[in-house]
Amino acid sequence: xxxxxxxxxxxxxxxxxxxxxxxxxxxxxxxxxxxxxxxxxxxxxxxxxxxxxxxxxxxxxxxxxxxxxxxxxxxxxxxxxxxxxxxxxxxxxxxxxxxxxxxxxxxxxxxxxxxxxxxxxxxxxxxxxxxxxxxxxxxxxxxxxxxxxxxxxxxxxxxxxxxxxxxxxxxxxxxxxxxxxxxxxxxxxxxxxxxxx
Amino acid sequence: xxxxxxxxxxxxxxxxxxxxxxxxxxxxxxxxxxxxxxxxxxxxxxxxxxxxxxxxxxxxxxxxxxxxxxxxxxxxxxxxxxxxxxxxxxxxxxxxxxxxxxxxxxxxxxxxxxxxxxxxxxxxxxxxxxxxxxxxxxxxxxxxxxxxxxxxxxxxxxxxxxxxxxxxxxxxxxxxxxxxxxxxxxxxxxxxxxxxxxxxxxxxxxxxxxxxxxxxxxxxxxxxxxxxxxxxxxxxxxxxxxxxxxxxxxxxxxxxxxxxxxxxxxxxxxxxxxxxxxxxxxxxxxxxxxxxxxxxxxxxxxxxxxxxxxxxxxxxxxxxxxxxxxxxxxxxxxxxxxxxxxxxxxxxxxxxxxxxxxxxxxxxxxxxxxxxxxxxxxxxxxxxxxxxxxxxxxxxxxxxxxxxxxxxxxxxxxxxxxxxxxxxxxxxxxxxxxxxxxxxxxxxxxxxxxxxxxxxxxxxxxxxxxxxxxxxxxxxxxxxxxxxxxxxxxxxxxxxxxxxxxxxxxxxxxxxxxxxxxxxxxxxxxxxxxxxxxxxxxxxxxxxxxxxxxxxxxxxxxxxxxxxxxxxxxxxxxxxxxxxxxxxxxxxxxxxxx
Numbered sequence: 001x002x003x004x005x006x007x008x009x010x011x012x013x014x015x016x017x018x019x020x021x022x023x024x025x026x027x028x029x030x031x032x033x034x035x036x037x038x039x040x041x042x043x044x045x046x047x048x049x050x051x052x053x054x055x056x057x058x059x060x061x062x063x064x065x066x067x068x069x070x071x072x073x074x075x076x077x078x079x080x081x082x083x084x085x086x087x088x089x090x091x092x093x094x095x096x097x098x099x100x101x102x103x104x105x106x107x108x109x110x111x112x113x114x115x116x117x118x119x120x121x122x123x124x125x126x127x128x129x130x131x132x133x134x135x136x137x138x139x140x141x142x143x144x145x146x147x148x149x150x151x152x153x154x155x156x157x158x159x160x161x162x163x164x165x166x167x168x169x170x171x172x173x174x175x176x177x178x179x180x181x182x183x184x185x186x187x188x189x190x191x192x193x194x195x196x197x
Numbered sequence: 198x199x200x201x202x203x204x205x206x207x208x209x210x211x212x213x214x215x216x217x218x219x220x221x222x223x224x225x226x227x228x229x230x231x232x233x234x235x236x237x238x239x240x241x242x243x244x245x246x247x248x249x250x251x252x253x254x255x256x257x258x259x260x261x262x263x264x265x266x267x268x269x270x271x272x273x274x275x276x277x278x279x280x281x282x283x284x285x286x287x288x289x290x291x292x293x294x295x296x297x298x299x300x301x302x303x304x305x306x307x308x309x310x311x312x313x314x315x316x317x318x319x320x321x322x323x324x325x326x327x328x329x330x331x332x333x334x335x336x337x338x339x340x341x342x343x344x345x346x347x348x349x350x351x352x353x354x355x356x357x358x359x360x361x362x363x364x365x366x367x368x369x370x371x372x373x374x375x376x377x378x379x380x381x382x383x384x385x386x387x388x389x390x391x392x393x394x395x396x397x398x399x400x401x402x403x404x405x406x407x408x409x410x411x412x413x414x415x416x417x418x419x420x421x422x423x424x425x426x427x428x429x430x431x432x433x434x435x436x437x438x439x440x441x442x443x444x445x446x447x448x449x450x451x452x453x454x455x456x457x458x459x460x461x462x463x464x465x466x467x468x469x470x471x472x473x474x475x476x477x478x479x480x481x482x483x484x485x486x487x488x489x490x491x492x493x494x495x496x497x498x499x500x501x502x503x504x505x506x507x508x509x510x511x512x513x514x515x516x517x518x519x520x521x522x523x524x525x526x527x528x529x530x531x532x533x534x535x536x537x538x539x540x541x542x543x544x545x546x547x548x549x550x551x552x553x554x555x556x557x558x559x560x561x562x563x564x565x566x567x568x569x570x571x572x573x574x575x576x577x578x579x580x581x582x583x584x585x586x587x588x589x590x591x592x593x594x595x596x597x598x599x600x601x602x603x604x605x606x607x608x609x610x611x612x613x614x615x616x617x618x619x620x621x622x623x624x625x626x627x628x629x630x631x632x633x634x635x636x637x638x639x640x641x642x643x644x645x646x647x648x649x650x651x652x653x654x655x656x657x658x659x660x661x662x663x664x665x666x667x668x669x670x671x672x673x674x675x676x677x678x679x680x681x682x683x684x685x686x687x688x689x690x691x692x693x694x695x696x697x698x699x700x701x702x703x704x705x706x707x708x709x710x711x712x713x714x715x716x717x718x719x720x721x722x723x724x725x726x727x728x729x730x731x732x733x734x735x736x737x738x739x740x741x742x743x744x745x746x747x748x749x750x751x752x753x754x755x756x757x758x759x760x761x762x763x764x765x766x767x768x769x770x771x772x773x774x775x776x777x778x779x780x781x782x783x784x785x786x787x788x789x790x791x
Contacts, residue, residue: 032316039313134299137357138306145314148454153316 022169029157033178036150043142044083044103050139051076051110054132058113061123065116072113075106110136154178200450203511207444214437218385221433222262225389225426230254232418240411258392265388269380277337277344280488281323284334285479285788286346289322300352307361308345311368314452320345320371324352329641330475330681331355331466331522334488335367336376343371348477349641350469354522355462362449362458363490369448375441379487382437386430393423431499438487438501446508460512461520466491467505468519474645476681478786524645567628574626578635587643588654589620594636595658595670610657629772633779636670640677651678665706666773668736672703672743673783690724690754697724697758699734699742707777708766719765724758743784755785 001009055069062069079102086099117123124130158177161170169175230251237246289301305322312319320335320343328348337343345367351360370376396419399412449459469475475493486492492502509516581587589611598604604621611617627635643651655675662671690697701720709716750758759781766774782790 036316043313130299134303134306138303138310141306141310141361142313145310145452148452149314149316 019169022166023173026157026161026166026170026173026175029153029160030175030178032153033150033157036146036153040143040146040150041083041087043139043146044079047136047139047143048076048080048083050132050135054113054129054136057126057128057132058117058123061120061126062116068109068113068116071109072106075102075109078102079106151180154180200447203447204444204451207440207447210440211437211444214433214440218382218430218433218437221426221429222385225392225422226255226258228422228425229258229392229419232422233415236411236414236418240414257395261391261395262385262388265386265391266381266384269384269387276342277335278321278323278342280334280336280485281325281344281346282788283479284325284346284477284485285327285786286323286325286344287789289324303357304347304352304360304364307357307364311361311364311452314365315368315372317368317372323347324349325477325479327479327637327641328477329644330469330477330493331363331462331490332475332477333363333367333490334485335370336485336488337371338377340371345371351462353524354465356525358453358455358458359462359465361453362455362460363462365449365452366445366459366490368452369445370441372448373441373444375445376488378441379434379438382430382434383487386427386434389423389427389430391423393420393427396420396423435499435501439503442502442508443511446512450512456512460509460517463491463505463509463512464517464520465522467509468522470505471519474680478681479788524642567626570626571628571631574623575631575635578623579638581639581642583616584646584650585614585616586620587639587646588650588657589614589617590624591636591639591643591654591674592658592661593621593624594632594639595662595674596667597632597670606661610661629776633776636674637677637783640674644678644680654678665703666777669703669707669777669780672740673780676747676784687751688749688754689751690757693746693750694724696742696745697761699739700746700758701762702734703736703739703743704762704777704781708762708774710767710771710774712767715767716765720761723761723764747784747786750785755787759785759787759790 051072055072058065059069079099082095082099082102086095088095117129160166161175161177233254234246234250237250289305291302291305301322301324304324308322309319318340320337320340323344323346325332325346325348329350330348331351331354333345333347333351335343335345345364347360347363351363355363396416398416400416400420446459446463450456453459466475470491470493475491477489477493487501489502491505492500506516578590581590592610593607596603596607598607607621608617611620614620624632624635643654655671655678658671658674662668698720705713705716705720746758759778762781763778766778770778778790782788
């Protein structure tokens with residue numbers, strides 16, 4: 001073998017090694033996105049489990065607010081069905097859209113319930129409700145942070161996939177840019193007031 | 198705040214500083230070689246250089262520096278929990294009796310939330326229960342054994358958002374591996390110092406008190422080079438540490454997307470610093486100061502933390518000034534406390550019947566078992582923030598009256614307080630094991646009270662506490678009420694043997710019991726040094742001895758004294774001995790014994 005051949009071989013091997021490393025990094029980033037998405041799902045489920053407790057505690061004090069409580073339960077059930085549907089096929093944009101809509105509706109009725117709670121001092125002082133309200137804050141934070149973590153994961157992945165020279169590898173193996181979650185699904189939701197406990 | 202730009206800047210500065218560090222190391226090796234060469238030529242002109250001259254020099258320097266690195270690493274090998282325990286911490290109680298209960302659960306929740314936000318495994322949540330200053334730290338070699346610890350002051354004085362900012366700041370240290378980096382750098386600096394120490398060893402007279410000119414010359418040369426390298430290393434290490442703090446502040450904003458979180462917490466720390474209430478109590482706190490969220494004391498270019506003003510300027514773009522660091526109302530304080538609301542007969546009970554009955558210890562104590570009564574009492578005591586409650590309860594906890602005469606004396610001291618009867622009922626429900634914890638909890642809350650209130654309490658307790666055990670409790674209370682001072686503790690136990698023995702006279706009658714002589718002989722056998730005078734130790738002398746020990750005894754030596762007291766006592770310990778040793782641990786700023 002001539003010197004030129006050896007040099008070419010070495011360059012080729014180095015190039016192949018770099019492609020493997022870049023490919024693996026991209027795969028890792030993409031899996032992180034999948035994991036972050038699963039996290040959001042876990043947190044949403046946590047909230048669905050929490051809401052019946054909240055409603056049961058409030059029911060004792062809120063005899064005259066039956067409609068609000070039922071609206072919360074109904075919205076929660078709708079959202080849960082939508083989440084089950086979305087989990088079955090996460091790549092279906094329509095299902096994700098339906099889930100986002102149901103979640104927005106649930107947020108709306110929940111904040112209405114919290115506004116009602118404000119009007120009932122005994123309910124506000126109830127020990128169970130105080131624990132539940134911390135749990136609810138905690139869960140909503142977890143949802144928000146899970147979404148943020150998802151977006152951070154997407155940002156990392158997109159940065160990796162679009163910067164030169166790794167974008168060559170990304171193009172070669174079909175790593176497409178991932179989409180970030182939007183904070184709000186609709187104008188109506190954006191307008192909805194959030195009431196802190 | 199444009200946090201990504203701030204993060205990039207901090208990362209770039211760190212890289213530059215680390216490159217400088219490598220340069221310092223290379224320069225040090227070159228300088229050592231050059232200086233030794235010079236010293237060799239001066240001492241042995243015309244002689245050829247010995248074989249492996251440069252290799253040996255370089256090897257020895259590297260051995261020192263890398264050995265220091267390794268040594269410092271050993272300290273962290275116990276994991277974050279080990280470090281947190283050293284600082285007097287314990288895992289956050291997510292279920293239990295203390296008022297902090299909801300606060301600690303909230304903290305544990307926040308740690309989980311930040312773990313989600315940073316895509317990290319969730320570290321253990323720890324609390325430093327004795328500290329009222331707002332502070333926090335993260336420690337851990339790897340994500341699996343990491344710990345995030347905050348002081349109780351932080352739990353009680355920060356809003357949820359601010360605590361979130363603090364936890365996010367600590368998470369940044371974990372995510373970016375700052376603990377490890379810091380430990381390595383400290384080790385390197387320590388190694389650089391070793392070069393200096395080695396030089397000094399050579400320059401000093403040898404065993405026969407002769408000074409060999411060649412050896413002294415070598416030693417002086419090494420001392421000079423080592424001192425320069427050491428100074429440069431320390432400055433660089435402090436500069437790196439400051440950059441990591443800026444990075445963590447910016448990252449806290451990235452993780453929470455709220456400037457007012459970490460910003461509000463830093464402003465409250467600034468407020469505490471202005472009142473000189475930002476020092477930590479734990480004896481080991483000094484050696485962990487570089488890990489903390491903020492570091493009390495003067496700022497300088499060798500300080501491991503940037504000034505609070507500079508950090509706030511980077512966060513807000515201007516210095517917004519301090520924010521009052523008052524105790525926040527506990528999240529469950531929305532209602533007036535049933536037990537302490539001024540009570541007309543039956544008033545206030547009508548609205549929530551069964552709950553109110555169950556929650557009032559005065560109602561029907563006989564119905565419930567001791568454990569249940571204690572649990573209920575503790576839950577209510579945890580919510581006490583009033584000064585009358587603190588005064589009456591602390592006085593009762595110091596005296597622990599056993600008979601009617603004792604309670605009568607207590608009653609006359611608390612006659613002006615309408616809450617006294619309720620306080621008495623709660624305190625009587627406590628069993629001995631819970632009493633000291635309540636004493637510490639209330640003392641910590643009172644330590645931020647105005648001076649007049651603290652003096653009134655100590656004065657009243659001083660008049661009534663006459664027996665040895667109440668006097669020891671009073672001493673512990675006084676220590677807890679005083680603002681923590683800077684301890685210049687560097688002295689070994691042997692140098693303070695007189696004070697150690699004088700202080701022992703306070704615990705001797707309690708620990709020794711009937712076999713006082715045996716206890717003393719065992720103690721004398723284990724305390725190092727030659728004590729001169731043991732006779733004529735009265736209480737005043739003993740109290741001064743305790744103060745001196747608190748000021749001067751080195752942190753590593755404190756457990757030795759405590760251990761000596763424990764070992765001299767006959768096993769198994771009776772309740773009095775247990776309480777005495779627990780109080781002694783408070784006096785020496787040691788973690789609560791198990």
